Amino acid sequence: MSKPLSERYQQALRTLxxxxxxxxxxxxxxxxxxxxxxxxxxxxxxxxxEVARLVETHVKRTPALNLPKNVQPAPYYPCQPTxxxxxxxxxxxxxxEQLIREGKVAAFIVAGGQxxxxxxxxxxxxxxxxxIRKLSLFGCFAEYLIALNIRFGVSIPWxxxxxxxxxxxxxxxxxxQNYFGLNRQDVFIFPQAMMPAMDMATAKVLxxxxxxxxxxxxxxGGSLKALHTSGALKDMAQRGIEQISYVQVDNPIxxxxxxxxxxxxxxxxxxxxxxMLPKCEPFEKLGNFCLINGQVTVIxxxxxxxxxxxxxxxxxxxxxxxxSIALHAIRVxxxxxxxxxxxxxxxxxxxxxxxxxxxxxxxGEMVSPQKPNAIKLxxxxxxxxxxxxxSIIYETSRDDEFAPxxxxxxxxxxxxxxxxxxxxxxRARTWLRQAGVEVADDAVVEIKATTALYPEDLRQVKxxxxxxxxxxxxx
Numbered sequence: 304m305s306k307p308l309s310e311r312y313q314q315a316l317r318t319l320x321x322x323x324x325x326x327x328x329x330x331x332x333x334x335x336x337x338x339x340x341x342x343x344x345x346x347x348x349x350x351x352x353e354v355a356r357l358v359e360t361h362v363k364r365t366p367a368l369n370l371p372k373n374v375q376p377a378p379y380y381p382c383q384p385t386x387x388x389x390x391x392x393x394x395x396x397x398x399x400e401q402l403i404r405e406g407k408v409a410a411f412i413v414a415g416g417q418x419x420x421x422x423x424x425x426x427x428x429x430x431x432x433x434x435i436r437k438l439s440l441f442g443c444f445a446e447y448l449i450a451l452n453i454r455f456g457v458s459i460p461w462x463x464x465x466x467x468x469x470x471x472x473x474x475x476x477x478x479x480q481n482y483f484g485l486n487r488q489d490v491f492i493f494p495q496a497m498m499p500a501m502d503m504a505t506a507k508v509l510x511x512x513x514x515x516x517x518x519x520x521x522x523x524g525g526s527l528k529a530l531h532t533s534g535a536l537k538d539m540a541q542r543g544i545e546q547i548s549y550v551q552v553d554n555p556i557x558x559x560x561x562x563x564x565x566x567x568x569x570x571x572x573x574x575x576x577x578x579m580l581p582k583c584e585p586f587e588k589l590g591n592f593c594l595i596n597g598q599v600t601v602i603x604x605x606x607x608x609x610x611x612x613x614x615x616x617x618x619x620x621x622x623x624x625x626x627s628i629a630l631h632a633i634r635v636x637x638x639x640x641x642x643x644x645x646x647x648x649x650x651x652x653x654x655x656x657x658x659x660x661x662x663x664x665x666x667g668e669m670v671s672p673q674k675p676n677a678i679k680l681x682x683x684x685x686x687x688x689x690x691x692x693x694s695i696i697y698e699t700s701r702d703d704e705f706a707p708x709x710x711x712x713x714x715x716x717x718x719x720x721x722x723x724x725x726x727x728x729x730r731a732r733t734w735l736r737q738a739g740v741e742v743a744d745d746a747v748v749e750i751k752a753t754t755a756l757y758p759e760d761l762r763q764v765k766x767x768x769x770x771x772x773x774x775x776x777x778x
Contacts, residue, residue, distance in 0.1 A: 308336060308339050311347070312331065312339070315328075315343055315347060316328060318346075318351050319351065322351055322354070322358075324351070324355075326507055327346065327508055327516060329513075330667065333513065338513070339514070341514050342515065345497075345515065346516070349516075350496070361653075361654045361680055362506045362678045365654060370602070374594070374611060375594040375595075376591075376592070376593060376594070376622055376624070377599050377696055378696070379592070379625050380695065380696065381698050382698040382700050391570070392563065392567075396563045397566065398565075398570060399561070399563055399564070399565035399567075400562045400566075402566070403455045403562060404455045406457050406542065406543060406544075409462055409547050410460070410461045410550075410559050411461075411462045411526070411530075411549045412428070412441075412552055413464050413523050413550070413551045413552060414426065414441070414463055414464060414465055414473065415468070415495055415523075416466070416552065417469055420711060421710070422711050426472050427469075427708075428441040428463075429441060429473075429476050430708060432723065433724075433727065433749055435747065436749065438555075439480075440552055440553065440555055441463075441473075441476065441477070442480070442483055443752070444461075445483030445484070445485055446483070446751060447756070448485065449483070449484060449485065449752070449753055450753045454756070458485075458486050458489050460489045460542060461489060462491045462530070462535050463477075463493075464494070464495050464530075465495070466495055466497070468520075473492060477490065491533075491535055491538060493529060494529070495520050495521060495526060496520075496529060496532070497521060498520075498521045498680050500517040500518070500659045500661075500677040501678050502677055503656065503676055509661040509662075509677060510662040511661065512662060517677070519679050519681070521681055521682060522680075522681025522683055522684075523629065523682075524650045524682025524686055525681070527638050527641055527642070527650065527687060528650070530642075531639070536635065536642075540635070545635055545636075546565055546633070546634060547633045547635060547638065548565065548631075549633055550630055551630075553707045553708050553718075554704075554707045555706060555723060556705070556706045557704055558756075564578060564699075565632050568632040568697075571693055571695045573691065573694050574633070574634050574691035574692055575632070575637055575690075576631060576632045576695045576697070577599075577685070577688065577694070578630035578697050578698070578704075579592055579626055579627060579698055579699070580698070580699060581621075582621055582624050582625075582626040585613045586612060587626060588604050589626030589627055589628065590602065590603050590604060590627035590685060591604065591612075592696055593607075598688070598691075599689065599691070599694040600688060600689045601627050601683075601686075607623065611623055625698070627685055629684065633687075637691060641687060641690065648682075649690060652681065653681055653682065653683060654679075655678070655680075658672045658673070658674065658676060659679070661676075702726070702729070702730060702733070706722070706723040708720055727749065728748055731748040731749060731750045732746065732748055733758075734755065737758050737761075738758065738762060739766075740769060741770070742769070743771050743772040743773070743774065745773055746770045746772065747773075747774070747776070748770060748775075748777075749777050751778065
């Protein structure tokens with residue numbers, strides 16, 4: 304039986320008064336019971352001792368960024384193996400396929416965002432992503448998993464992390480889609496934790512409304528904490544899962560579970576590994592994989608010194624060319640270790656100065672600031688890499704695996720629905736041409752994951768001899 308509102312309020316008030324944040328109840332007496340319940344629920348779901356600690360370390364002051372002098376580019380496995388590496392790649396692919404076949408691999412999609420930047424009213428994962436069918440991003444991932452399930456005779460469990468903003472809508476979408484034909488018992492949906500935004504000048508938590516804290520997700524690093532707090536790690540242990548394939552929600556052609564990458568990761572007994580893309584230019588907005596004191600570390604594009612960013616090798620390649628695209632293989636026991644660290648979850652918080660609308664505590668009116676007024680605190684998943692004893696990096700191809708949808712379509716916009724659609728169509732045309740099909744340059748083609756996961760899979764498919772100008776073909 305739930306506690307009465309009065310008891311919940313008194314308990315929450317004591318907690319907030321102890322850390323000088325009781326102003327969040329400024330309008331409590333003016334709220335109805337439903338509004339009071341909403342505000343109390345938000346307050347009860349915040350780790351206030353953690354907030355109090357972060358106020359001192361990240362809000363009242365800016366943590367110093369101290370890069371060591373000896374920063375080296377991190378080594379990586381190339382996308383195309385050298386002759387010396389070919390046997391290792393064959394061994395790795397076999398091992399990765401074995402791990403999948405034995406039910407030791409789980410897919411993990413980080414999907415806490417809304418489609419606001421896309422002009423889409425709903426969770427980003429529900430956005431229609433493919434050229435012809437307009438299959439949602441969630442649908443793309445589900446279809447990929449179905450293809451793997453068929454290929455390896457398994458049912459790969461799928462863990463989907465939402466946020467409090469989109470959790471209910473995401474669950475409703477999956478239910479309406481009948482879980483895309485997947486076994487309902489193998490889809491585990493859970494929200495990540497939220498963090499309150501705090502006023503830059505006063506270090507006080509802001510209100511988004513009289514009955515609501517100004518909240519935002521605690522960053523993609525919070526996904527590793529949410530695996531623990533949601534019970535997902537416990538579920539994985541019961542299933543015998545050893546490896547997690549981590550991807551983010553915005554890339555419709557990502558290899559949700561990649562046997563070769565997983566195999567290289569497992570062969571080297573790595574705790575957490577990453578895929579990388581070669582950077583197009585020195586200041587491309589991708590984190591940089593570096594070695595610091597022998598540990599793989601990601602340095603944000605904005606933090607890598609310019610003199611390092613522009614360095615080139617004798618062959619003209621960037622010296623720091625390995626860009627992070629948030630694709631990881633992670634051992635389950637490593638995630639558990641991060642959550643059981645002395646002093647709590649091991650990942651550090653990062654400070655971001657943002658414009659956050661808020662309610663004026665004196666007038667009750669909404670204020671829309673014109674410049675950054677608040678501090679948001681978030682964790683980054685790549686900050687776990689230096690904590691891994693062993694970590695490998697594998698180079699993937701833009702053409703094969705990177706067509707993200709982040710920004711609305713507009714002239715000159717990158718990572719938009721239009722650029723993603725063009726890349727998906729280009730990949731499909733290339734695969735068909737490799738299979739001997741003549742394809743017109745303006746033909747619109749979409750290949751389902753259940754038709755082909757790799758170009759060579761098309762050899763087993765009955766294909767047209769040619770696809771003419773302007774034709775629209777779904778395979």
